[in-house]
Amino acid sequence: MAVDFEPKILAFCCNWCTYTGADLAGQSRMKYPENVRVVRVPCSGRVNPQFILRAFRRGADGVLVCGCHPGDCHYATGNYFTRRRFMLMRELLEFNGVDPGRFHARWISGSEAAKFRDTVSEVTRTVKALGPNERFQEASGEES
Amino acid sequence: MSKVGVFVCHCGTNIASALDVFKVAEAARALPGVAHAAEYKYMCSEPGQQLILDAINEHGLKRVVIASCSPRMHETTFRKMLKKSKINEYLLEIANIREQDAWVHADFEKATEKAIDLVRMAVAKALKDEPLKAQTIPITKRALVIGGGIAGIQAALDIADAGHEAVLLEREPSIGGHMAMLDKTFPTLDCSACISTPKMVDVGAHPNITLLTSAEVDAVKGYIGNFTVTIRKKANYVNHDICTGCGACEQKCPVKTDSAFNRGLSKRTAIYKLFPQAVPSKPVIDAESCLKLKNGKCGVCEKVCPLGCIDYGDEDRLVEMDFGAIIVATGYRPAKWQRMYDEYGAGRYADVIDGLQFERLVNASGPTEGHIARPSDGKAPKTVAIIKCVGSRDPKKGHAYCSRACCMAAAKHAHQLIDKLPGSRVFVFYIDVRTPGKGYEEFYDQTRKDGAVYVRGRVSRIYKEGDTLVCQGEDTLLGKQVRVHADLVILETAMEPSPGSGALLGLLGCAKDADGWVTEAHPKLRPVETQVGGVFLAGACQGPKDIPDTVAQASASAAKAIGLLNKDEMETSPMIAKIEEDKCSGCGACGPICPYKAIALEKIPARDPGTGKKIERLVARVNAGLCQGCGACTVACRTGAIDLLGFRNNQILEEVDALWL
Numbered sequence: 092m093a094v095d096f097e098p099k100i101l102a103f104c105c106n107w108c109t110y111t112g113a114d115l116a117g118q119s120r121m122k123y124p125e126n127v128r129v130v131r132v133p134c135s136g137r138v139n140p141q142f143i144l145r146a147f148r149r150g151a152d153g154v155l156v157c158g159c160h161p162g163d164c165h166y167a168t169g170n171y172f173t174r175r176r177f178m179l180m181r182e183l184l185e186f187n188g189v190d191p192g193r194f195h196a197r198w199i200s201g202s203e204a205a206k207f208r209d210t211v212s213e214v215t216r217t218v219k220a221l222g223p224n225e226r227f228q229e230a231s232g233e234e235s
Numbered sequence: 236m237s238k239v240g241v242f243v244c245h246c247g248t249n250i251a252s253a254l255d256v257f258k259v260a261e262a263a264r265a266l267p268g269v270a271h272a273a274e275y276k277y278m279c280s281e282p283g284q285q286l287i288l289d290a291i292n293e294h295g296l297k298r299v300v301i302a303s304c305s306p307r308m309h310e311t312t313f314r315k316m317l318k319k320s321k322i323n324e325y326l327l328e329i330a331n332i333r334e335q336d337a338w339v340h341a342d343f344e345k346a347t348e349k350a351i352d353l354v355r356m357a358v359a360k361a362l363k364d365e366p367l368k369a370q371t372i373p374i375t376k377r378a379l380v381i382g383g384g385i386a387g388i389q390a391a392l393d394i395a396d397a398g399h400e401a402v403l404l405e406r407e408p409s410i411g412g413h414m415a416m417l418d419k420t421f422p423t424l425d426c427s428a429c430i431s432t433p434k435m436v437d438v439g440a441h442p443n444i445t446l447l448t449s450a451e452v453d454a455v456k457g458y459i460g461n462f463t464v465t466i467r468k469k470a471n472y473v474n475h476d477i478c479t480g481c482g483a484c485e486q487k488c489p490v491k492t493d494s495a496f497n498r499g500l501s502k503r504t505a506i507y508k509l510f511p512q513a514v515p516s517k518p519v520i521d522a523e524s525c526l527k528l529k530n531g532k533c534g535v536c537e538k539v540c541p542l543g544c545i546d547y548g549d550e551d552r553l554v555e556m557d558f559g560a561i562i563v564a565t566g567y568r569p570a571k572w573q574r575m576y577d578e579y580g581a582g583r584y585a586d587v588i589d590g591l592q593f594e595r596l597v598n599a600s601g602p603t604e605g606h607i608a609r610p611s612d613g614k615a616p617k618t619v620a621i622i623k624c625v626g627s628r629d630p631k632k633g634h635a636y637c638s639r640a641c642c643m644a645a646a647k648h649a650h651q652l653i654d655k656l657p658g659s660r661v662f663v664f665y666i667d668v669r670t671p672g673k674g675y676e677e678f679y680d681q682t683r684k685d686g687a688v689y690v691r692g693r694v695s696r697i698y699k700e701g702d703t704l705v706c707q708g709e710d711t712l713l714g715k716q717v718r719v720h721a722d723l724v725i726l727e728t729a730m731e732p733s734p735g736s737g738a739l740l741g742l743l744g745c746a747k748d749a750d751g752w753v754t755e756a757h758p759k760l761r762p763v764e765t766q767v768g769g770v771f772l773a774g775a776c777q778g779p780k781d782i783p784d785t786v787a788q789a790s791a792s793a794a795k796a797i798g799l800l801n802k803d804e805m806e807t808s809p810m811i812a813k814i815e816e817d818k819c820s821g822c823g824a825c826g827p828i829c830p831y832k833a834i835a836l837e838k839i840p841a842r843d844p845g846t847g848k849k850i851e852r853l854v855a856r857v858n859a860g861l862c863q864g865c866g867a868c869t870v871a872c873r874t875g876a877i878d879l880l881g882f883r884n885n886q887i888l889e890e891v892d893a894l895w896l
Contacts, residue, residue, distance in 0.1 A: 099894065099895075101891060101894060106307075107746075107766060108746075110305075110307070111307065113334065113335050114305045114307055114308075114331075114334040114335065115334075116334075116339055117305070117333065117334030117335055117336075117337075117338035117339050118334060118338070120338055120339070121339060122339055122340065122341055123339055123340075125340050125342060125345040125346060125348070125349050128349065128352055128353065128356065128894055129331070129335055130356070130887060130890050130891065131306065131331075132866070132882060132887065133810070133864055133865055133866050133879070133882055134865040134866055134867065136865055136866065136867035136870065137865065137866030137867065137869065137870065137879060137882060138870070139869065139870045139884065139887075140870075141884070141888075142887055142888065142891060145888055145891050145892070146891050146894075149891060149892055149894070149895040150895045151891075151894075151895075159746075162741070163746060163747075164830075165744065165746075165766065165767075165865075166744075166830050166831075166863060166865035166867065167744060167830040167831075168830045168867075169830065169865045169866075169867045172828060172867055172870070172871075176870070200746065201746060201754065201766070202748050202749065202754065208339075
């Protein structure tokens, strides 16, 4: 595997916790790898599994979904749905031949800037080790 | 093709020094749909905004993308700006190239590349933006203040004085909070009761304030401007409508139990007033110690009450009230040091007390009428050790944070000891002395000049030797072990969030930090707002605070609430769920997933596709006033009939796709 492979990772971050935490990481001038691009969503419960499939189809090497900690959701219960949905999602991806290491769901609060930094670094490392996501991309690239 | 304008901000050098803003603008210019791209030093400044407005006119722009700081910072600023233009303010996207790019990456090239990606994503989403119109909702002109300590008292008074109704809720039988327990307040040594009890009386007498004591929040519904709060009025077994507070019942009650107000240093009766100056000045029965309520025997208070106020059958009552604004002022509690510090005796030594117990000892209305006496034998101490940072600045045993008020409390206690017990010796063990505040450093200096001995170091152990308590620790300035044979030890304990505040924050939907303090909307620029619209915070519920800071914050928070209540109606976010009724099958999967009960099924007239006959069918309808725009329903919808305005499925998918253009 190429050592200089730089994965592209898409992160869906809820506006109230993780996006705020990511902003705080910036305000605290923490450093983390450049590989992650954040899509802001109101709540992790807004993230439709379709979005993740689409990202993998388009060539995402990894996808990260982040929201408030269970019990701390800005919208009271949204992240409980996220939690259940993405437990299933992981299995579905694995069943379809996507390494579960490419998909992560994490809870990061608005004050956990360090956790955001560490999560991004860790996910980048994991995905880098897995190499480019070719399999899923090719399989579905033809039909769309 | 819709014309998008892209505006890249340098943010001084914040962004421009970390990535190539010119290259970002150049790349943006080449994107499909982009008609114009520019960069400028400060887009949020007046000339920056004018530059955007001029470009909109000049190039006939239809949508705007601004690559700058986080949308959490200036999205509102730029929306307001667009209101001055021909463009709807929701045809705006922000690419966060500061907090999530320039500030977090060290590689110039890679940061530039990422910024270009972020702009491309924002442009793709902007192309799918649609004009939205904010709705207006009426505002209930009444504020709820939760917590009747000095913060809640001040906030309620300010709101009431501004002409709005305030309901002050306190779970104890009287307002007053911790300030009512204090003897004197630093640095001016005002008598605490003399300055706080008049405010308490004002609260009780103010025509705009409804005081609800022995009451707690049971449930919260609604949103900014329109909260419905269920308040539990706890049974207190005394009819306060007719009680005059004569006190006959308290004199005759045979029960003696520890007085929490006196921090266990004295006893009280089962029917009791929290303290003599309580507001309301009426007794309540503590069901846990009352003989009549526990086992049906006694009933003395009922017999002696001249007005027949006693009602042993009293029950908790739930009342619903509407509010436009809520202020959280739940305060703190002193840390339970006994559980943290075994080496300080874990509560085995009666003469190791906390600062609040000392306040009661030195207080003229306290159990000893202000005579400083050891709890064990009632003797006046000759040598006193004060230990600071008990539970604070000690992440291993207590909390990492500094409790802020204890340095000054320790100096005050040292001063009071020297003042009231001439010839006594006072040793203050400290890690650092922190006295930022008006007149604070001077007060601390004076205390040292008066004779308090400050020893730099933590006490590692307290043990009993004869009649004295030996405080052993290292004087880190001398590098030597020291032992102080003290008659009394005062622990300046950490502040912790008030018990139950976590559950309350859960009901309100407010975030708390790892230590349990309320999180403010912005630590610097929105310090008294929470992340929930219409819910404000005041005092130590946000973090350790002394009285001047608490009162200042309470007034600030009241000003925010007043600003909200002064309006008759307000705009709500139009970014809410929208249902395409043609697609909706009426399955109802969306209803139960909605945290706000904003979706209900309704019957609408329709035609049977087979026979063409008129029939009725079910469709889901969204209540725009209740929907908060979380989007959970959109994912649950089986037919894809529900979408979230501002974050539509196709907008998010476009963003995803744009990353791999």
